[in-house]
Amino acid sequence: MATVYKTLNNNDVVSTRTLLHEAIPLTGTILSGTYVSADASTNVKTFGHGMFQSIYDYPFLSSSANHIMDISVGYSAKSVLSSSTSTQNAKKINIYNQMAQVLVGHDVTGAIERFDRDGDLAQTTTDKLNECVFLNFSRLIVKDEIKKGSFSLTVLTGGTLVGGHAVLAGGDGNYADRKLVISDTGAENNYKVNSPAGEYAILSSSMRGNVGLIFYQAGVAVLTSSIFHPGTGSEAGHFGEAAYQHISCSLTGATINSNSNYVRSRIANVQFNNTTELNSTVYFCRANHNDFNYSANPTYLTGSKMVVKNTVLDEPVSYITTVGMYSSDNELLAVAKLSEPLKKTPNNELTLRVRLDY
Numbered sequence: 001m002a003t004v005y006k007t008l009n010n011n012d013v014v015s016t017r018t019l020l021h022e023a024i025p026l027t028g029t030i031l032s033g034t035y036v037s038a039d040a041s042t043n044v045k046t047f048g049h050g051m052f053q054s055i056y057d058y059p060f061l062s063s064s065a066n067h068i069m070d071i072s073v074g075y076s077a078k079s080v081l082s083s084s085t086s087t088q089n090a091k092k093i094n095i096y097n098q099m100a101q102v103l104v105g106h107d108v109t110g111a112i113e114r115f116d117r118d119g120d121l122a123q124t125t126t127d128k129l130n131e132c133v134f135l136n137f138s139r140l141i142v143k144d145e146i147k148k149g150s151f152s153l154t155v156l157t158g159g160t161l162v163g164g165h166a167v168l169a170g171g172d173g174n175y176a177d178r179k180l181v182i183s184d185t186g187a188e189n190n191y192k193v194n195s196p197a198g199e200y201a202i203l204s205s206s207m208r209g210n211v212g213l214i215f216y217q218a219g220v221a222v223l224t225s226s227i228f229h230p231g232t233g234s235e236a237g238h239f240g241e242a243a244y245q246h247i248s249c250s251l252t253g254a255t256i257n258s259n260s261n262y263v264r265s266r267i268a269n270v271q272f273n274n275t276t277e278l279n280s281t282v283y284f285c286r287a288n289h290n291d292f293n294y295s296a297n298p299t300y301l302t303g304s305k306m307v308v309k310n311t312v313l314d315e316p317v318s319y320i321t322t323v324g325m326y327s328s329d330n331e332l333l334a335v336a337k338l339s340e341p342l343k344k345t346p347n348n349e350l351t352l353r354v355r356l357d358y
Helices: 028-032 089-103 247-253 256-265
Strands: 013-027 044-046 053-056 067-075 131-137 152-156 160-162 165-167 179-183 192-195 198-205 209-215 220-224 267-287 318-326 332-344 350-357
Touching: 013 028, 028 067, 028 267, 053 256, 067 089, 067 256, 089 131, 089 220, 089 256, 131 247, 179 209, 198 220, 247 256, 256 267, 267 318, 318 350, 332 350
Parallel strands: none
Antiparallel strands: 013 267, 044 053, 053 067, 067 131, 131 220, 152 179, 152 267, 160 165, 179 198, 192 198, 198 209, 209 220, 267 350, 318 332
16 A cells, blocks of 8 residues: 555546447348358347347357347338238337437427438428338447448349349349449538437438438438339339339338348348447656655665665665556555566656556
8 A cells, every 4th residue: 555645637637539440341141141051040030029130140049149230121100101901000100110219309399200311300391211221230340339431331122032132134234223332421521410319421322312311329220212112124123022022012011021031132231330439548647756766665674774775875766566546535446557667766757657448
């Protein structure tokens, strides 16, 4: 226990913030399940409630499996697709409302706001995203947030399903409009903050314009179902299995699980950089020339003479091995160990940099 204390002032303490980024590539074979096995169900978990699917990088029953993302679909009660005759109509509305109230919030009347194509909630209702696909990435890969301007999603908007993948007749070269690259380009300096879930930006495509939103801290991508609407070419609008149904038919006539399968099989690639925020407080512990030249160790002195001194004229000397951080009432809070002892005499001064990460 120390017997001599030195007070740290404001000039001795500084706080810093460091952002660490990691590239996260998710290929279509992982999301479809074919990377693990020909049986896509091994790493795609469905639930009895039928409201979303969970995707893992390995069979989900394996102890080494990591949760990657959840996928679901839903539409607003104000959508033209909303009808009591639609399959799982109430659940699809509930999914939309749950995501909207968390990510968009409520208006002045207390009603749930709808997702907006350009993020301007004050504008008219003509640019609302009423039918959406939700990609909810796990905290394991998002960490603290998705890095702005790094998100890219490639989807196939049509074609038939073969072996769990969307296959385009004639090849991608003949149906380039079927492959859609969606990104948050320019979001580093152009993002929005009017969300209760934090910062978000517009997802856009050069062929379709604004097609969704990416919420960085929440780790959620919201896509309008219109990316699967008919375009050009004989294969336009093919979405479901066998019947090649239009997306609107699929949203109203198929279950959430079936729609999730359709969307999942058409994701060719997802990539983004995650962010880990590392906050640090740095304490500069300064030992002036006349500080800490004597040891508090009882073995330092014997018979009122310093063991480390050979003659009376020898200068005092100590070796610093540990820094103790104390509270205002001298209670030990933290201990920092040096990699090697530092010699301290009246002829030198030391500044030890102690960093606390959190």
